[in-house]
Amino acid sequence: MSHLLVDKRIVISGAARGLGLSFATACAKQGAEVVMLDILEDEVCNQANLLKEQGLKASAWQIDLADVESIQSTVESLVTQNDQIDGLINCGALATGVGGKNMMEYDEDLWDRVMQVNVKGTWLLSKALMPYLKACKAGKIVNIASDTALWGAPNLMAYTASKGAIIAMTRSMARELGEDNICVNCIAPGLTIVEATAYVPQQRHDHYVNGRALNRKQYPEDIDGTAVYLLSDLASFVTGQNIPVNGGFVFN
Template sequence: MSRPDRFVGKSVIVTGAGQGLGRVYAEGIAAEGGSVVVADINDVAGKETVARIVEAGGRAMFVHTDISSRAGTEELARQTAAEFGGIDILLNNAAMYDGMAMAPFTELDETDWDRMFAVNVRGTWNCCKAVVPYMRERGTGTIVNIASTTALIGPPLLLHYTATKGAIVALTRALANELGEEGIRVTGCSPGVTYTQATNNILGDPVLGDIFVEMQAVKKKLQPEDVAPLVLFLCSDEAGMIVGQNYVVDGGWMKP
């Protein structure tokens, strides 16, 4: 069912919307009337997302952002509020994912480990800190954090990434409890292995991809369009009483 009006009048920041899942979320929110800020470290990709949204009749702007920088995220929030009159929704999607190393935990590089935490965990914290003052002004707001099924399953060879996503699950629950009384709702989503370009780059060998599909109950490669409906629902007012949870969409990779 098409719901063309869920984000009308809403000012929405989507981090990491330059490509992959973030782009699909941003385009979906704009198609339902939201004014979208594409926040990405990659200017070319981010501006391309904006162009696609505008061409489709939507409203969007690009703000170059490195979420690991506190000043950068404060500037993102300032520009969003100045252009769109406030901030209603923050979708924390950006992460170090594309090109990450897969290796036994003893062989992971310390610099990679620190950067992974600086972007995925501190970056999410930075974005929340930067937008919450604007949400407090209005006494309302929604924050959706993207974790990963890896945090719940613990596949080998990705300890740095998996640990950051576990932190996102915990951060989501704790922040929901800190902000709930103020009318700011925090919740999260954990996609399974989703076939973005980044996933293809990481898995490289298509046979490896098939192994992940074989582990799912439903033997089909998960696509961004399979994940987006849940994420958009969590961003919307329809999910108004869903708080602090981490919802999995993974084709049945994780067994209850």
């Protein structure tokens, strides 16, 4: 089978670790040039170099999704070299350290920080890249939500609310951008074994495994295929959809 993303340039936020890194690797292996963004500059550069050592096409840039000037300057820098942008995966998000408190225990600063990075950052990065996605005549945006927004995970309200907003934003973006032939979709993963979920209590991990139709842990590579499909020409008539990829913990 031929590679699905040959000659495509895909931007991925949150690409230094976890899901974002897995998406970047999968896209690169499918023939894409991946543009890896993360606030962790050294780490994302190291990961891009590892991909290049495998003969894959990758570059890395530092970005702070909580800072509009950082978003704008990063986009301006990466498009000066090549203004073709075919796809965007909005994976960058604040997850570590945002759980374990109920709604009465959350403080406003944490709530605002989560919304600023997860929701506003997704909007601003999409907005900054929009001229280039429109120019390619068949742009694709894949937003990463969470199935916590579908079942209402307790003691995780700020994160859950932010991911619910991502699902709603996806639908609005799909309506607004359809006239430019841009497809906008969303993936809602379940609890996945990555660095950001290392703090999650074992009881929550067990709750997921036992509640899935497929009774096992979820790993980043379980989600890669859906992301690649949504970025490819195979999904040229799919837009505005939220796809839970969680082993059947939540049915859509």
